[in-house]
Amino acid sequence: MVQSPLVRELIEAFRCLPGVGPKSAQRMTYALLQRDRGGAQQLARALDAAVEGVGECEQCRTLSETAVCGLCASDRRDAGVLCIVENPADIQALEDATDYRGRYFVLKGRLSPLDGIGPAELGLEVLEARFNRGEVREIILATNPTVEGEATAQYVAEMARGADIRVSRIAHGVPLGGDLEYVDSGTLSHAFAGRSNYE
Amino acid sequence: MVQSPLVRELIEAFRCLPGVGPKSAQRMTYALLQRDRGGAQQLARALDAAVEGVGECEQCRTLSETAVCGLCASDRRDAGVLCIVENPADIQALEDATDYRGRYFVLKGRLSPLDGIGPAELGLEVLEARFNRGEVREIILATNPTVEGEATAQYVAEMARGADIRVSRIAHGVPLGGDLEYVDSGTLSHAFAGRSNYE
Ligand SMILES: [Zn+2]
Ligand SMILES: [Zn+2]
Numbered sequence: 001m002v003q004s005p006l007v008r009e010l011i012e013a014f015r016c017l018p019g020v021g022p023k024s025a026q027r028m029t030y031a032l033l034q035r036d037r038g039g040a041q042q043l044a045r046a047l048d049a050a051v052e053g054v055g056e057c058e059q060c061r062t063l064s065e066t067a068v069c070g071l072c073a074s075d076r077r078d079a080g081v082l083c084i085v086e087n088p089a090d091i092q093a094l095e096d097a098t099d100y101r102g103r104y105f106v107l108k109g110r111l112s113p114l115d116g117i118g119p120a121e122l123g124l125e126v127l128e129a130r131f132n133r134g135e136v137r138e139i140i141l142a143t144n145p146t147v148e149g150e151a152t153a154q155y156v157a158e159m160a161r162g163a164d165i166r167v168s169r170i171a172h173g174v175p176l177g178g179d180l181e182y183v184d185s186g187t188l189s190h191a192f193a194g195r196s197n198y199e
Numbered sequence: 200m201v202q203s204p205l206v207r208e209l210i211e212a213f214r215c216l217p218g219v220g221p222k223s224a225q226r227m228t229y230a231l232l233q234r235d236r237g238g239a240q241q242l243a244r245a246l247d248a249a250v251e252g253v254g255e256c257e258q259c260r261t262l263s264e265t266a267v268c269g270l271c272a273s274d275r276r277d278a279g280v281l282c283i284v285e286n287p288a289d290i291q292a293l294e295d296a297t298d299y300r301g302r303y304f305v306l307k308g309r310l311s312p313l314d315g316i317g318p319a320e321l322g323l324e325v326l327e328a329r330f331n332r333g334e335v336r337e338i339i340l341a342t343n344p345t346v347e348g349e350a351t352a353q354y355v356a357e358m359a360r361g362a363d364i365r366v367s368r369i370a371h372g373v374p375l376g377g378d379l380e381y382v383d384s385g386t387l388s389h390a391f392a393g394r395s396n397y398e
Contacts, residue, residue, distance in 0.1 A: 002268075002270050018230045033250070050228070051240055053205045089226070092225070
């Protein structure tokens with residue numbers, strides 16, 4: 001190791017990013033320190049501001065710096081239709097790919113009893129209360145087509161049926177084992193349009 | 200765009216990193232905000248500390264938080280041999296791959312008159328003065344095998360010969376374990392032209 005401690009620490013810090021190994025972390029560090037110190041400072045400010053200011057929407061649980069996110073606050077979105085997704089990033093993917101005009105609910109995960117992730121962790125108790133208040137008439141299940149995503153969809157569907165809510169599941173045009181966030185928007189749009197009733 | 204402004208700004212800020220497009224920037228942002236806010240804060244601190252504290256070694260021009268870097272300060276490295284590289288990252292690569300025991304000089308670029316990068320920008324005037332003080336007896340040219348890297352190597356070699364310094368250039372060719380069929384034609388042409396007698 002011939003790097004100075006601060007350089008080494010920055011390389012190490014970049015490793016917290018998904019998909020960044022030792023080589024890319026080193027490349028990022030050298031690139032910023034040699035050619036873009038302004039960018040480095042801006043990144044530091046943006047990280048601080050986001051960590052400080054971004055919480056979650058109290059209605060849909062997506063990342064939001066206001067108590068209610070823009071989408072939940074918009075009266076141009078149908079409050080009677082909820083699309084259930086695993087992650088905030090899935091919302092962006094669906095918004096980019098479809099002309100969906102309802103709202104969302106973000107589970108921030110999927111049922112995984114072995115990891116201690118049950119209904120409470122996914123906000124399902126809150127969601128059920130909302131179902132029972134009668135303000136939702138339809139849900140679209142857009143969890144990922146993995147074993148756990150499927151189990152989660154089943155669980156939510158059960159809750160919805162108990163409250164007389166129409167349930168559909170997006171079509172399995174999304175490749176099995178695939179992650180919604182990384183699917184091309186054509187496939188995603190097709191899968192969304194081809195959703196079927198969920199029994 | 201359904202993201203909150205702070206989320207959007209963080210995604211944008213990640214774009215300053217080499218090899219990071221809109222998709223990875225979004226993935227990084229969501230991953231940190233959902234699962235690793237501690238990592239995000241640590242990264243912000245490391246960026247600030249490095250931008251603030253890392254300058255360049257006054258002898259070899261590599262990134263360093265001290266006036267003279269550890270390598271230039273070490274008396275276990277032969278001060279009479281200088282390996283000339285384009286970037287600080289090249290030092291790490293050579294240290295990892297070889298048992299070189301001399302020192303380095305970092306050009307921080309290569310001659311590129313059209314971009315306004317001449318000898319002064321690469322520190323060549325300082326290097327020439329050092330050559331003329333007689334403390335260097337040998338240099339190894341490790342600039343990249345591009346047209347500009349080659350022109351830079353030529354320029355430095357000329358300076359060195361004027362000061363009676365022995366000059367060598369690292370070999371360029373087909374990488375070890377490489378398959379001729381898949382080597383880019385520039386490399387192959389270079390390797391062919393630079394063939395040596397085979398005993
Ligand atoms: Zn919301
Ligand atoms: Zn140095």
